[in-house]
Amino acid sequence: MHRLVPEKLVTVITTDVLEQRLVALVRRRGASGYTLLRARGAGSDGLQSGNLEIDTNLLLKVILPPDRMSGLLDDLNALIGQGYHLTVFVSDVAVLNHEKFERPMTT
Amino acid sequence: MHRLVPEKLVTVITTDVLEQRLVALVRRRGASGYTLLRARGAGSDGLQSGNLEIDTNLLLKVILPPDRMSGLLDDLNALIGQGYHLTVFVSDVAVLNHEKFERPMTT
Amino acid sequence: MHRLVPEKLVTVITTDVLEQRLVALVRRRGASGYTLLRARGAGSDGLQSGNLEIDTNLLLKVILPPDRMSGLLDDLNALIGQGYHLTVFVSDVAVLNHEKFERPMTT
Amino acid sequence: MSAFSNLLIPAVLFFALGFVARLIKSDLRFPPDLAKILSIYLLVSIGLHGGVELAKADLGEAVAAVVWALLLGLLLPIIGFGLLLATRRVGPLDAAAIAAHYGSVSAGTFLTAIAFLGSQGIEYERYPLIMLAIMESPAIVVGLLLASWSRGRIAKTAPERGTPRADHGNGHLGDILREAFTNGSVVLLIGSMLIGAIANPKAMESLHPFTTDIFMGMLCLFLLEMGLEAGRRFADFRRVGWALVTFGLAMPLIGGAIGVLVGDLMLGFSVGGTTLVGVLGASASYIAVPPAMRLAVPEANPSFYLTLSLGVTFPFNVVVGIPIYHQLAQMLAGGA
């Protein structure tokens, strides 16, 4: 049997202009890694057609232990408070190799 | 503490030929936005290698309040009934900035 | 009313060098299909910037009935045991057109 | 002889390289957008060339070419539909979707034929370029009509299943006709043609290095990718069955023969031009028609039409078809 261990998956969707800033937050909060996908879409910020350097979205996925998640959500909330357009949601997942998500990135 | 509010996330995977039609449905059903990712894969429809204009998939994500979700699922069901190949699934998520998902897109 | 039927969604994030091998596993385990997204990110394996042929990730999504999922997780565990860097997680989803996920791919 | 020299054209060799790479299971692959970028480049370049020629064209001859392009686009899918139903291997909706592809044209095959003629120093008329742009839309329309008719027939046999489909068919027909004429590649090709026809000739010359000098190299890369795709699809031929594969080989021969007859007898073209009309008749679309069918005939299985068009007919035409149509053209038009 596999030991599937519950974890939290935080997903953020926003303009890719924020990439460096989001990755810095994720590192600071001690995530073991992160995944970025290129996205497009629309929302209160208008259309993000994904065709130009200036209107492409990114979708960020971070799995992290619940205790570190809270700090990350604080940071994201602060960005929203500053006026940035972020779609943020949390899902419950069960991970296969549980220990790896405990070790913060070294670079 | 963050008020994480439960919402529904609807995911649709299908050929990107349907993009305009799916986006129109999502708008009509009053979603506050939507996100599109480029995808490839395989299924009953055969291989979608993603290399040609004619065999690329898209993955659509829409978060919307449960009452509007039902109508969207009706529409998607109707497309499946017409013969279109759609993979549709719903997940439970908890969103950070809850109010934004209540406001339908203005364009 | 829609009959939304619960299924399992397995997500794998790893280097795209493993694509052929992962797709073979998914086929062998009788999934009805699979979806691939191009990704980048970072983890214990270092940075995967997505800019070069040699440092791009993929994100694989497979919905499959719980009984077949277990075998797939075994295979993925074996890969991890061999030293491959895989991020694997399972989520609960509810699918719209339930029967389609029972039929293994024919090619 | 001429078949052999065809094989030594770089474009054809690159196609073969892609095909072989897939057969030996190489991990060679193109980034997903490269084929799309090359295809945009090719459509714009041939559009501009066609337009420059159009501007110099004789009106009567141009009209005749357009009319025959329309007729070929209408006639070939109907022949294809009949043959497919005769195989009894596919239902009428699959038959309609497949048939539509054969009324339309493959730009890659057409350009390979131009490289083939060029490498042998054979002259050709420019009207086939205009015909190329015309032939996408009628084939789509005929495909839709055949699908609509098939749905009606299915509805009669099994009324409980047919009703929603017929309804749907009517509901979006306007949309779908619009789609046939505003299809991206049709707009790109016809738009570029208009630009080539009306733009300042001196400014057009400044485009020459882009549209002409590097053209062959871009075509080689495109055919390399098409070889990869054909190799991938070719592996599926067992799944589509021998009857359909036979159709995928016979239909281009029929279309090619009809094309050659039209080019010589109806349009009075030279051997080169007649060969090109043969290629227009023989080749099957893999750009404009597949998405149109996916949208309008969702009941049809894309594996069938993509495997036949990309995995069977395309390699057949590129490797052996073109020299055959050229031979036919020579027998007919060369005697004149």
Added chain:
Amino acid sequence: MSAFSNLLIPAVLFFALGFVARLIKSDLRFPPDLAKILSIYLLVSIGLHGGVELAKADLGEAVAAVVWALLLGLLLPIIGFGLLLATRRVGPLDAAAIAAHYGSVSAGTFLTAIAFLGSQGIEYERYPLIMLAIMESPAIVVGLLLASWSRGRIAKTAPERGTPRADHGNGHLGDILREAFTNGSVVLLIGSMLIGAIANPKAMESLHPFTTDIFMGMLCLFLLEMGLEAGRRFADFRRVGWALVTFGLAMPLIGGAIGVLVGDLMLGFSVGGTTLVGVLGASASYIAVPPAMRLAVPEANPSFYLTLSLGVTFPFNVVVGIPIYHQLAQMLAGGA
């Protein structure tokens, strides 16, 4: 007359093709990276050209051009800001973000102007190429200062809301200034210019086919895509409202007139060079400024500045603006 001949430049015709394709709701679309690739190519090519010229430039004239570029980049956003506040349709933060775009430059418009001059055989000075590279950064800086000032004013009126914003504004100001000068397109343009200036001239010649011969074709593809984007944004003009659309038409005329005055009176350029300085004044950035504003003025609505810059001002300049600035330049500089 000259306006009409502008319309027959292939680059402008391709822009129109993209625009029309969107209006007729064609599904024509470019792969998402093609615009980015073309934009990198164009920036590198004009950078190299500019650098080769820079190496030959008269130091005094080059310094004057740089100084006037800086002044234009500082002055125009302030004028724009005032006009926008006068419309009373947008708040000061939106006004700041929009105004910054008009102090900067659209490389696509500039290159279309060069194609326009080339098609008429009009000579031009090369200094505007240097000015183009200079004008991105000051406009960003002014935009940020205007936004900062606006936040201060908002904080006074509604102190409870303003505090966190002002804080934020200070907190990242250093970052944002750095961003203004290390912005990807600024680095690419200025870097290529330096390379063009210092590289071995013989080696530079080997780049000629790439940077010059195929340039017009690449520009045509780029403008085709920009036409598609402009068409997409144009549809939003109703949402931004007539007052703002009027601004998007008036501001380029004002900026163009100022630019023409600067080019003729201050820099003493010929008709061609003066036209180009007019275009620098008239055009609005759609590469470097939007991401800078998104990062630094998140409170501003991107729909406003993207619609105005891409959907209103860009098409206006490409189709009617350039001939107008040329006419103005002719009236002023042509008389000399």
Added chain:
Amino acid sequence: MSAFSNLLIPAVLFFALGFVARLIKSDLRFPPDLAKILSIYLLVSIGLHGGVELAKADLGEAVAAVVWALLLGLLLPIIGFGLLLATRRVGPLDAAAIAAHYGSVSAGTFLTAIAFLGSQGIEYERYPLIMLAIMESPAIVVGLLLASWSRGRIAKTAPERGTPRADHGNGHLGDILREAFTNGSVVLLIGSMLIGAIANPKAMESLHPFTTDIFMGMLCLFLLEMGLEAGRRFADFRRVGWALVTFGLAMPLIGGAIGVLVGDLMLGFSVGGTTLVGVLGASASYIAVPPAMRLAVPEANPSFYLTLSLGVTFPFNVVVGIPIYHQLAQMLAGGA
């Protein structure tokens, strides 16, 4: 002198631009597919050139070049492996994976060397082009054998951990050897070479503008992106540690010296050709070997081999290595 003039080659300057852009933390970035597209273009172009030369080659000399390419590809990883184990900073599996890179070749470095020779008007033999295509596969095979041997040793020391790995090693060995010879870039390079050798020479001429005229520009863009990547990886050098960084600087000097000796003494090449064989010896793969190692030696840490190959050895070779190998070649072959 010659080192300085190397720095004024546009290709090298663009590399430096990318590198500097990353150091100043510019947000300049290429769309993810552009590097892949440029790399396909470069491989096809050099393959075609190599093939045209191959067709004219003297059989004896070509065979000697191929044999020495194989020997270099086998020898260099073994030297590298020994040196790496001697540093005591990495385990044997990491050492095997890193070493494999140094038996193979960096096409970007090789092309920069060609631009360097071209800019100084130095002639060179074409056989190194063939050697370039040959050298990917043997290095992969040696890397796998070294890894397999290391696993055996580890299994002896810690039998409970070793068993599954040794098993795995055997299980996929056939697959992995196949992979070494069907690797995408190997197929592309050797396939293009064959096409260049057998294609109709007149048709090959029509490819000239594509494969030759615009080549330098494409190379500049490619090196710009490689500069960005090298800059990104360079930042990791602290993590890999000084011992490994020293290896990344010493190994190209050793490989370069061996290459120069082979080029002059064994193959009797001119200064130009000898320089190129030096570059083949000195450079480390960043296309074919990394994915092969990731697949076959998953236990090795990719950060090590990517940082060394892209972040240390590549910039070293491009900026200072090439002039050094040229100097060495001149001392040896120039005297003859």
